[in-house]
Amino acid sequence: MNSLFQGKDIPYICTPLVGRNRDDIMEELEKIIPKNPDLIEWRADFLTNIHDTEYVISLLKEIKFKAGLPILFTIRSEKEGGEPIPLSEHDKVALLCQVSKSRNVDIIDYEVSNKPAFIQKIRKQTKDNNKKLILSYHNFDCTPGNQEIIKKLFLCEFYGADMAKAAVMPNNKDDVLRLLQATKDADDVLTIPVITMSMGGLGALSRVIGWVYGSVLTFGLGVHNSAPGQVPIERLQQMITKMKESMGYQ
Numbered sequence: 609m610n611s612l613f614q615g616k617d618i619p620y621i622c623t624p625l626v627g628r629n630r631d632d633i634m635e636e637l638e639k640i641i642p643k644n645p646d647l648i649e650w651r652a653d654f655l656t657n658i659h660d661t662e663y664v665i666s667l668l669k670e671i672k673f674k675a676g677l678p679i680l681f682t683i684r685s686e687k688e689g690g691e692p693i694p695l696s697e698h699d700k701v702a703l704l705c706q707v708s709k710s711r712n713v714d715i716i717d718y719e720v721s722n723k724p725a726f727i728q729k730i731r732k733q734t735k736d737n738n739k740k741l742i743l744s745y746h747n748f749d750c751t752p753g754n755q756e757i758i759k760k761l762f763l764c765e766f767y768g769a770d771m772a773k774a775a776v777m778p779n780n781k782d783d784v785l786r787l788l789q790a791t792k793d794a795d796d797v798l799t800i801p802v803i804t805m806s807m808g809g810l811g812a813l814s815r816v817i818g819w820v821y822g823s824v825l826t827f828g829l830g831v832h833n834s835a836p837g838q839v840p841i842e843r844l845q846q847m848i849t850k851m852k853e854s855m856g857y858q
């Protein structure tokens with residue numbers, strides 16, 4: 609993971625791209641790049657032409673060329689907060705496998721709730737093509753019990769992920785605290801890096817301080833958010849830098 613970011617310290621800041629077509633995506637990217645994220649997440653579930661594999665692959669090339677940064681490719685499922693897409697899970701896995709072969713992608717995200725056979729297929733393809741795999745879990749309704757969150761992150765490791773991610777929704781301040789505790793506990797026992805966030809306005813704190821508890825990556829808003837509570841990237845960078853100075857990290 610570290611090799612993708614030339615030795616930069618955690619947390620890595622990832623900015624989502626959510627345009628529906630090429631022009632919107634390129635315009636978004638144009639505005640995001642000067643803000644200096646560490647990587648770009650292309651949320652391809654927002655793309656109208658997602659059924660056209662050739663189009664996706666060529667757009668990916670354009671994105672990588674313009675960004676010159678590591679690219680995380682995600683097709684978030686509707687059941688975990690993504691956009692509705694006209695692809696069956698089978699077609700989606702086929703597309704993810706094609707994308708894995710492209711030299712213009714670095715990391716693929718796939719939900720750990722999917723069928724083991726699909727996860728294994730994507731794990732094999734990403735490994736064969738030297739790509740990293742994030743297995744992920746999202747809950748837009750609540751923050752499950754800590755054991756449940758840690759179990760999900762463990763499952764990601766079990767399936768061979770390079771990173772395990774959990775994004776959950778708080779219903780009160782205690783939920784945000786619990787997520788941070790679960791992050792630390794998972795980071796203590798897992799052998800792979802964890803990425804966590806508590807979503808919504810209440811959870812924004814976790815996007816700023818999650819790294820202190822072991823979350824290696826945080827999503828910052830570039831132009832449009834891809835989930836509730838994302839903090840604008842400039843503010844995120846400033847707050848993290850100030851915190852690191854105050855904590856004696858830099």
Ligand SMILES: O=C1C[C@@](O)(C(=O)O)C[C@@H](O)[C@@H]1O
Binds near residue numbers: 746834
């Ligand atoms: O999984 C995640 C995290 C996220 O849901 C967030 O809350 O920042 C945003 C998504 O785009 C990304 O795929």
